[in-house]
Amino acid sequence: MSGDDTAAPQHFELGPFAFDSGYTLPGARLAYRTFGELNAARDNAVLFPHMYSGNSSSLEALIGEGRALDPSRYFIILPDQFGNGLSSSPSNTPPPFDRGQFPVVSIADDVRAQHRLVTEHFGITALHAVVGWSMGGQQAYEWAVRHPEVVPRAAIFAATARTPAHNKLFIDMAGELLRSDPAFADGFYADAADVHVGLKRHAMAFTLTSTSTRFFRDEVWRAMGFASADDYGHGFTRGYYQALDPNNLLRQLAKWRAGDVGRNAGGDLAAALGRITGKVVAVAFSDDFFMPVADVAADVALIPGAELRVIDSPMGHFAMFGLMPTDAAAIDEVLAEVLKS
Amino acid sequence: MSGDDTAAPQHFELGPFAFDSGYTLPGARLAYRTFGELNAARDNAVLFPHMYSGNSSSLEALIGEGRALDPSRYFIILPDQFGNGLSSSPSNTPPPFDRGQFPVVSIADDVRAQHRLVTEHFGITALHAVVGWSMGGQQAYEWAVRHPEVVPRAAIFAATARTPAHNKLFIDMAGELLRSDPAFADGFYADAADVHVGLKRHAMAFTLTSTSTRFFRDEVWRAMGFASADDYGHGFTRGYYQALDPNNLLRQLAKWRAGDVGRNAGGDLAAALGRITGKVVAVAFSDDFFMPVADVAADVALIPGAELRVIDSPMGHFAMFGLMPTDAAAIDEVLAEVLKS
Numbered sequence: 001m002s003g004d005d006t007a008a009p010q011h012f013e014l015g016p017f018a019f020d021s022g023y024t025l026p027g028a029r030l031a032y033r034t035f036g037e038l039n040a041a042r043d044n045a046v047l048f049p050h051m052y053s054g055n056s057s058s059l060e061a062l063i064g065e066g067r068a069l070d071p072s073r074y075f076i077i078l079p080d081q082f083g084n085g086l087s088s089s090p091s092n093t094p095p096p097f098d099r100g101q102f103p104v105v106s107i108a109d110d111v112r113a114q115h116r117l118v119t120e121h122f123g124i125t126a127l128h129a130v131v132g133w134s135m136g137g138q139q140a141y142e143w144a145v146r147h148p149e150v151v152p153r154a155a156i157f158a159a160t161a162r163t164p165a166h167n168k169l170f171i172d173m174a175g176e177l178l179r180s181d182p183a184f185a186d187g188f189y190a191d192a193a194d195v196h197v198g199l200k201r202h203a204m205a206f207t208l209t210s211t212s213t214r215f216f217r218d219e220v221w222r223a224m225g226f227a228s229a230d231d232y233g234h235g236f237t238r239g240y241y242q243a244l245d246p247n248n249l250l251r252q253l254a255k256w257r258a259g260d261v262g263r264n265a266g267g268d269l270a271a272a273l274g275r276i277t278g279k280v281v282a283v284a285f286s287d288d289f290f291m292p293v294a295d296v297a298a299d300v301a302l303i304p305g306a307e308l309r310v311i312d313s314p315m316g317h318f319a320m321f322g323l324m325p326t327d328a329a330a331i332d333e334v335l336a337e338v339l340k341s
Numbered sequence: 342m343s344g345d346d347t348a349a350p351q352h353f354e355l356g357p358f359a360f361d362s363g364y365t366l367p368g369a370r371l372a373y374r375t376f377g378e379l380n381a382a383r384d385n386a387v388l389f390p391h392m393y394s395g396n397s398s399s400l401e402a403l404i405g406e407g408r409a410l411d412p413s414r415y416f417i418i419l420p421d422q423f424g425n426g427l428s429s430s431p432s433n434t435p436p437p438f439d440r441g442q443f444p445v446v447s448i449a450d451d452v453r454a455q456h457r458l459v460t461e462h463f464g465i466t467a468l469h470a471v472v473g474w475s476m477g478g479q480q481a482y483e484w485a486v487r488h489p490e491v492v493p494r495a496a497i498f499a500a501t502a503r504t505p506a507h508n509k510l511f512i513d514m515a516g517e518l519l520r521s522d523p524a525f526a527d528g529f530y531a532d533a534a535d536v537h538v539g540l541k542r543h544a545m546a547f548t549l550t551s552t553s554t555r556f557f558r559d560e561v562w563r564a565m566g567f568a569s570a571d572d573y574g575h576g577f578t579r580g581y582y583q584a585l586d587p588n589n590l591l592r593q594l595a596k597w598r599a600g601d602v603g604r605n606a607g608g609d610l611a612a613a614l615g616r617i618t619g620k621v622v623a624v625a626f627s628d629d630f631f632m633p634v635a636d637v638a639a640d641v642a643l644i645p646g647a648e649l650r651v652i653d654s655p656m657g658h659f660a661m662f663g664l665m666p667t668d669a670a671a672i673d674e675v676l677a678e679v680l681k682s
Contacts, residue, residue, distance in 0.1 A: 166557035216507035
């Protein structure tokens, strides 16, 4: 991995930015980090937006010399999504858009901001590829539909072009759990850590559904150094989410829930996905409860020339974290195939 | 269906009853209802304990002339489990065991009480069969292990002999959601309806996981007369749970979580299941998130001569409600096979 990985993110100043929800954020900022160097032809850039609750450093483990995402070959741009605490977010924006009164943001807002970074700031006409997992995959779909000429290839992991109905039920529950803590105070808490009960409940929902029943049945957590299912839930899931800001998570949840590239074609999902001209490889994880194989496959059927890959793993939606070496290898293999195509 | 179905339950007075948790409940009562008549040989009784949140009338739709559970042929005993609001429960017991201070109860406690009803009250030496779904299936396993000579045949639907680890995570979340409502007040609310926010959150968890992603993907709710996934969640799941008592649900959740027939053999599940001498047919529902096929199959592998049946249904764990006519027919077919074997 490049030494860049410990650097603080850079910021692209968007100025006043009008969100799809009809609010203009003054001084909006897009945080991002990069690995590798943009070549003279400006044609080696890989855009890799991140998932729910993550940031531009969350998936660094996938980047490194000898890996598919090789910074000696590609200029890898990792944008931070709105609401993640590094780009403009409830937690870092002054009144009247601070905390509980930060506007609703959309996947399309993220992609519009990223498009300005790519074209205005880096002067890139076409990316080499877009890669994304989960909400990062939603952004990849939005890119491929909105800017087909800029996206010749895409590797999309465990994501759908329109959030499935059952996944919306999960999102609604996760949000309800964050807000269930009286300390949440309609988003006007003094310190995110005060909302620890809401964050705990939110983590319980993720522990239950983010891997799979197979993960717990086969006690896969043992190989990760945990002593019990509860130990995994506490040490990994709860530990991961406990440090985050509830308002930031809620804005991301709303964005995730509303994800639908069909909006680009008057609600017609098939028409929107039919606009994609690049090569799409969509990866489903075999035991994913959030984005089951059948949901990923339904999108693939609507995209010209797209291909479905299924990675068998007990890790469910969380396979992308690479906690199992076999997952990391299978993911790298797909990435290598797509990037070299 | 017999006209009995609208009758109030009867009560078997247990007297002072010592629970496994080490508390003695004075004047404990076991509620139950029956269909059909016990024959002179007292060998036509079918015991059919009910599931979480249910009672002795919940699954009446499975009983009727011409059905497998035919009251003109069998004497069908439907016991109410402790904590369901009809048998001794937090909601109907005087201090010092009322409301939030009702003792922890076990599946084995239910079975010990039912055994007294069957043997002392009805004078039955051997049942014709035990039938159960979910927590009713847990009780069926407990019966078959504890009293193999009394259970010549059992049809067990969507249940396991030991609650799976992933299912415990669900149970923990469901309990946390009930208690999350400040109106829960440590179980000392004046009226169950005051805890409507806790009951709503608890219902959200069930809406998400009690059917399947396939149920929502294929919009199976349409055939049931609902206009959307949210309409189903509100009209069916939330409507169903809203009328129940949170303390009663919490005692049932604790019982469900602790379910483990291995306790009859010093923790050795295989040894306990190896004691079963009756014919067990265990049914898994194809898309059941609570009791996946693999978990049901693992029990079957430990029971001499047991057989696994898988009923394909998008209804998941809730297939037993018979909301889809195909489910009801498939369930009746298995019941007929077992009862006539």
